[in-house]
Amino acid sequence: MALVLRQPFALRLGVRFRLVELRAPLAAGPAGSAHRGAAALASCGLGVGCRLTRLTRLARPRRRQVATRRDPMEAGFQAAANLAANLAANLAADARKTAEVTLDPATARCAEELQAALEKLPRSLAMAEDLTLALGAFSRMKILHRGLLDALKDLPRELWLKLGPGTFVQAVAAYASFQLEDAEFNQVLAELIVTRGLKLRGPELASLGFAAASLGLGRFEEVAPSLAEAYGEVDLRSLSAYDLSRSCWSLARLADTTNSATAAASAKRLGQAALAQAKRGKLFGLSLSQVLWALHRFGLEEEAEKLWQEAQGRAGRDAFGEKLRQSSGDxxxxxxxxxxxxxxxxxxxxxxxxxxxxxxxxxxxxxxxxxxxxxxxxxxxxxxxxxxxxxxxxxxxxxxxxxxxxxxxxxxxxxxxxxxxxxxxxxxxxxxxxxxxxxxxxxxWLKFGAADEKGKVLEEAWRSVKAPKATALEFGTFLGYSAVKLARSLPNSRVVTLEMDPEVACLAMNFIEFAGLSHAIDVRIGQCEDLVDQLSEELTPGSIDVVYMDHNQMTYHHDLAQLQQSRLLAPEVLFAATQGLKPGAPLLLWHLAQAQKAGLWADVEFVSCPDCGLKLMEDWVVLARGGATRSLKRSGGIVSPAPRELQLLAAECNLMRWRTTRGLVDETRWNQFVQYVRRSVEHFGLTSTRHAWPDEKNRVAARRLQYTRLDY
Known part of the structure; x- marks a missing residue:
């Protein structure tokens, strides 16, 4: 079966997750929640503060009995998969800390045994089942294993079709947790979902729908209608509040919400079930936020308001953030x-x-x-x-x-x-x-991307903007530090700054008012993707002269692409971003370099600087200027997809952010990791174009550091 790509939605409905920033939430504990749209990748465990989200709560496959195997290689692979499942189970049960499992020599031995077996093991149904077990375990441990991911991609179609329903869901969900942007393999998965059918139990359907939405499979025509129909028939009694919220979010993410009666009817049905869960006190926080976002996307405002009235007393920060985004004057x-x-x-x-x-x-x-x-x-x-x-x-x-x-x-x-x-x-x-x-x-310590040497590079670039009354758009307000610097560098400017956490946004509004710049800085609360959509209706085309990103580096290239498609960017726009190297935005670097070659940007710079005053911590400030021969809107089809190695590197960068929140990554390890990122991107011709180090000796010393990987 050949699936057709729905071009109008190929970019907008691509996965754009609002994952991890190294900012912890204000409420209890270091781990909160985040979403792209209403909570993207709540399952990957990668989210933060932007917040820490959990990816799919994957149902854990049962460990298989080793004794029934005759082939020693097959039995060894099965044993290693079972060991991985045991390691993940200990972590899930809180019997061990994340650092203990990640750094455990047993984890390394397990990864090596799996890789050794994969290189020789013939593909079979039993092998595919054990592969799914192992990949699911590494997904839950937040460890990337390239061999497992490659083996999953290379499985023959006939084995995919023979997998049991639960195992198939596990395989797709585990793969989705790493957020690889492989269009070719995504099409394979989309075709398999449609071909196999969706006669699944409620929790399995919720997990598969969430994985499909996370991978952006709604761009393939048959996927969204199939899932919409399945959500319309699923036994709602089998869905927990968690499953209901993920199902609502997934359906709104996958479907054409303006032209799908089946999807709208299914969304209304799920919303009514969510209301029943709210009345029992089981729907709040991130889950409530997801449902509110989905109902709003489908235009089901009456259902959304009933849900809000029922749940607002225990809504939580995420849900308030979504309601604030939707509010107009309220x-x-x-x-x-x-x-x-x-x-x-x-x-x-x-x-x-x-x-x-x-x-x-x-x-x-x-x-x-x-x-x-x-x-x-x-x-x-x-x-x-x-x-x-x-x-x-x-x-x-x-x-x-x-x-x-x-x-x-x-x-x-x-x-x-x-x-x-x-x-x-x-x-x-x-x-x-x-x-x-x-x-x-x-x-x-607080991570201010516009401070120290990086701040000097940014302010110099901002001051070079010639627009007499510039409009600047910032992604990631945090406490308002960089917004104040932006407004100060651009006299008579208007700065619109976007922050997903409503409590952090309130702190920023206080800081901005205290600094005397409330008249120049407009703080918007909500997910960046949604807020950019709102701005495209509010502002005239070509009105944004400066863009600054310092939020979640995993979505930089998607957010920039959305801006380009929105026509909001001025012809000579200045684009700036930090975190190019630490924790790393390899996909943005690739897309900008490719776009410059295609004539979309007049100039692109990767400026090497010490990060936040740390003498051996390298980061790159990314600068790009419009004014090239082609319209910035014409990025689609011109920029080639990033190589798989860069996709895997981006996943490692995101995992490192998550590990920082767990105390796994200290300054020394970060110093080493960014050099691993630098060497990896340099392999693809992405090099720093100039340096801004107070002491050149520190840059030389930093670039000698070697990294021992935590992934495989």
Missing amino acids: SARLLLRMAENCESPGLKAAVLNAAALKSEPKAAEAILRQMADQELWTPVTYRLADRLKSQVQGAPPAPGLREAGRGSHKYVRALYSALSRAQPGDATSALKALERFSQSSPRA
């Missing part, structure tokens, strides 16, 4: 509701200040009165009151609350450190105060 009310859930007084005050900033004067006055009653006025509140000429008596007395409160998250403490040490209305003073907090101790 953001202040939502922020007031969100503030009720803030345990830290410092965070609560920041959210209330943000609500006042989003309100009309009369409503803002009421919020100031509420904050005075609760003694939550901060230096930001006093600035707001002064601008509003408020008659409310502030409390506590000026300058107001300058301590974040006991147990506050590091980001909240960073904001209040700046409020207590900087001069109100002085952007330079505010920036330096954040830098001092970050440098005060290892535990206080």
Whole structure:
């Protein structure tokens, strides 16, 4: 069967996950959730802060009995697969920490035994089943094994068709967790899904649908209708709240939401089941966010509102973020509701200040009165009151609350450190105060991509923009540090900055107001992909003069492609991004270099700098300028797909980000890893074009470092 690519949706419905940033969530614990659209790859375990998401909660295949095998090689492969499953099971049961399993010599021996067997083992149904078991285990351990991935891709079609339904789902879901962008193999998987049919149990259908959506298989015509029909027939009683939310998200991701009655009917059915789960108190947080996003995509606003009214009391940060994105003029009310859930007084005050900033004067006055009653006025509140000429008596007395409160998250403490040490209305003073907090101790360290040497390179580039009243678009607001630098570098400019975490966005709004730049900087809350769609309806074509990315490097090239297709970019746009080398954006580097050769960019630079003041940590600032002979919109079909080696490298980069959140990657290992990334991309002709190191000896020393891989 030959599947047809639906060209209009090939780019937009491609997988674009909002995975890991090295920023932990503000609420309890270091691991939160993130999504692209409404939570992409909640299963890969790769997400963060942008947040940490979990990829598919794969049903674990049963370990197979070794004794029944006659062929020694076959039996050895089976034993190694069982060992991998045991290692993953110990990790899943929290019997061992991630670092222990990843660094365990038994894991390395297991990986080596699997590879040795794969090189000689004939392909058979038993081998395919053990391969699925092993790959699923390495997926759960967050370890990339190239041999397993290559073997899965090379399985003959007849073996794929012989796999049992559960094993087939396991194989596709495990593969999807690594987010490889292999269009050829994706077409094979799409054809197999359609050919095999979808007579699956509810949880299996949820896992397969999520994997298909994550891989962007909705671009193949038969996949979305088949899954939409299956979701319309599945026994809803077999789906947990987790499965329901993934199913809703997957259906909206896969289907043409504007022209599919079957998909819309299935989405409505799933939404009604989600409402029932919410009434039992089982739908909240990321899962609620996914369903709200999906219902909104299908235009099922009544169902979405019923769900929100039922679940908002326990909604969680992710769901509030999605509602804030959808809101038009109602953001202040939502922020007031969100503030009720803030345990830290410092965070609560920041959210209330943000609500006042989003309100009309009369409503803002009421919020100031509420904050005075609760003694939550901060230096930001006093600035707001002064601008509003408020008659409310502030409390506590000026300058107001300058301590974040006991147990506050590091980001909240960073904001209040700046409020207590900087001069109100002085952007330079505010920036330096954040830098001092970050440098005060290892535990206080914050990753500001626009600081130190990288900041100098960026500011020089931004100041070179000639547009008299430039519009800049930033991906990843964080605490507002780089947005303030952008606005300061571009006089009379407008900066639109996008942040997925509503609490972090509120902290940024406070910092920006304190720095005196609220009039120039517009903070938008939500997923970047959705917000860019909104901006394309709001702004005129060619209106964006500067783009800066410092969010999730795995999606840089997709986000840039979306901007190019939106027609928002000015002909001479300046594109800038950090993290080119650390943790690494090899797919962006490839796409920019290829596009420059095709005449889409006039100039592309990869500037080598020390990262965040660390003397042996190399990163690349990526700069690209428009003004070339071809329209930037014409990237599709001109830029060739990235080689598989770069796709695998990108997956390793993403895994390293995740491992950092687990305490697996210290400064020394990062120093070594980025040199591994550099050498890997240089193999494809992607080299730094200039250097910006204060001490050239450090660059030379850094480039001598060698990395011992954690993947295989």
